[in-house]
Amino acid sequence: MKLIFLVLGMLPLLAQAADMATKINVSSCEACHGQKGVGKNEFPRLAALEATYFVKQLQDFRTGTRSNPMMQPVAKSMSEADMSKYAAYFSKLPQPAAQPSSEGAALLAAGESLAKNGDWPNGIPACFQCHGAKGQGISPDFPQIAGQPARYITVQIANWKSGARSNDSVGLMKSVADKMTDEQIKAVAAYLSQGVTK
Amino acid sequence: MRIAILLLLVASSAFAADEKTFTPPAERDMPKNEFGDAVRLGKSIFTDTQHYAKKYVGNGLNCSNCHLDSGRMADSAPLWGAYVRYPAYRAKTKQVNTFEERLQGCFEYSMNGTAPKSGTPEMTALVSYAYWMSTGAPVNTKLKGAGFPKLNKPALAPDFARGQKVFTDNCQICHGSNGEGIKVEGKFVFPPLWGKESFNWGAGLHRIDTAAGFIKGNMPLGKGGTLSDQESWDVATYVMSHDRPADPRAKSGVAAAKKDFHEENCKYGETVEGHLLGE
Numbered sequence: 001m002k003l004i005f006l007v008l009g010m011l012p013l014l015a016q017a018a019d020m021a022t023k024i025n026v027s028s029c030e031a032c033h034g035q036k037g038v039g040k041n042e043f044p045r046l047a048a049l050e051a052t053y054f055v056k057q058l059q060d061f062r063t064g065t066r067s068n069p070m071m072q073p074v075a076k077s078m079s080e081a082d083m084s085k086y087a088a089y090f091s092k093l094p095q096p097a098a099q100p101s102s103e104g105a106a107l108l109a110a111g112e113s114l115a116k117n118g119d120w121p122n123g124i125p126a127c128f129q130c131h132g133a134k135g136q137g138i139s140p141d142f143p144q145i146a147g148q149p150a151r152y153i154t155v156q157i158a159n160w161k162s163g164a165r166s167n168d169s170v171g172l173m174k175s176v177a178d179k180m181t182d183e184q185i186k187a188v189a190a191y192l193s194q195g196v197t198k
Numbered sequence: 199m200r201i202a203i204l205l206l207l208v209a210s211s212a213f214a215a216d217e218k219t220f221t222p223p224a225e226r227d228m229p230k231n232e233f234g235d236a237v238r239l240g241k242s243i244f245t246d247t248q249h250y251a252k253k254y255v256g257n258g259l260n261c262s263n264c265h266l267d268s269g270r271m272a273d274s275a276p277l278w279g280a281y282v283r284y285p286a287y288r289a290k291t292k293q294v295n296t297f298e299e300r301l302q303g304c305f306e307y308s309m310n311g312t313a314p315k316s317g318t319p320e321m322t323a324l325v326s327y328a329y330w331m332s333t334g335a336p337v338n339t340k341l342k343g344a345g346f347p348k349l350n351k352p353a354l355a356p357d358f359a360r361g362q363k364v365f366t367d368n369c370q371i372c373h374g375s376n377g378e379g380i381k382v383e384g385k386f387v388f389p390p391l392w393g394k395e396s397f398n399w400g401a402g403l404h405r406i407d408t409a410a411g412f413i414k415g416n417m418p419l420g421k422g423g424t425l426s427d428q429e430s431w432d433v434a435t436y437v438m439s440h441d442r443p444a445d446p447r448a449k450s451g452v453a454a455a456k457k458d459f460h461e462e463n464c465k466y467g468e469t470v471e472g473h474l475l476g477e
Contacts, residue, residue, distance in 0.1 A: 117268070120267035133382075133385075138382055
């Protein structure tokens with residue numbers, strides 16, 4: 001009798017497992033990346049991320065040109081087909097609304113200037129020269145950067161500098177990151193975190 | 199001691215003794231008056247020529263595509279480097295040209311369009327911008343960083359096939375596999391290097407020596423100086439071996455124009471991969 005109850009009790013779980021073979025488990029992504037993939041702290045926004053770029057990042061986690069102790073095991077457990085499914089799902093989610101930054105006006109202005117004009121005397125092009133006039137991305141090689149969490153942007157630039165992330169085409173992002181000061185990184189991360197501005 | 203002297207000699211010869219350095223005024227120092235308004239309009243025209251000088255432009259380019267940092271950057275033909283060197287005799291026109299006439303040449307050739315006349319709001323704004331940017335610069339002087347860097351001749355004769363490899367590895371990501379550039383929402387975000395949306399056969403940059411200097415100094419964007427001299431010559435040869443809008447001076451056909459305007463440092467009038475360039 002007890003056994004019957006146990007088997008009956010497992011039925012929903014079995015059904016869920018069968019379901020997972022064909023579908024994707026979004027909630028495990030959302031645990032870190034936020035509901036609907038909006039991103040938080042060092043976890044990037046996945047919502048509305050361009051699908052080709054999304055897949056390439058997972059592939060690069062697998063090969064190690066993008067290193068991250070949490071994402072690399074995840075990527076290694078995924079098939080190519082899985083990657084495409086997750087990319088398709090998140091790329092179609094709506095762009096989160098713009099978020100005001102709590103940083104001061106002077107820092108945000110410095111960030112805006114770097115994003116729009118660069119710092120050419122120090123060899124730094126404008127972010128928006130390659131990532132689109134509003135940071136909305138020029139797919140698939142130049143992802144959207146506007147609307148990523150400030151902490152994520154800061155960590156990524158540090159990763160380009162250290163070599164923990166080296167999956168950029170032609171080494172373009174590495175060359176920019178190497179020239180950026182801590183103050184510039186802080187400023188531009190705060191500015192960009194506000195989202196795609198009008 | 200001898201070595202020290204030798205090192206000093208080598209070090210000093212790397213800098214031409216008579217070239218003065220110059221730093222243009224900061225953006226925030228643009229005057230807040232009527233003249234400042236003209237300067238600001240000039241900058242807008244310079245960086246978004248497609249919008250602010252639309253009627254004078256016949257291709258997909260903006261001035262700032264080749265004159266980086268809004269015309270401020272040394273070694274990418276900065277405005278302050280050019281402004282102080284006019285009026286000047288130019289072999290290209292075989293006469294003395296003013297700075298305005300030099301800008302008109304940019305529109306005719308680099309922008310493949312029509313030149314704004316003297317006194318038009320566009321011309322006044324552009325001259326105001328260049329004049330303001332040259333604040334404090336000595337006139338009639340070759341400043342360090344003016345024009346594009348001059349490269350020595352490469353060890354090996356520049357080569358189309360080697361250049362194609364350099365292009366694929368370094369340039370294609372932004373400029374496209376056919377040099378067509380990349381558009382977003384109908385506007386070029388990365389400029390076309392050849393084809394009908396690029397500069398015409400009369401623009402200075404079609405000359406391989408000039409292009410090699412520009413590329414060496416400025417490309418890939420943010421990584422200027424990373425390609426070798428040989429790679430710069432090879433990729434310049436590859437890019438400038440594709441067709442582009444006609445040379446407006448070629449009134450009597452390609453053969454005559456080749457003789458009159460394109461005798462050296464360019465592929466105009468040559469047949470590359472079965473196609474006569476310049477037609």
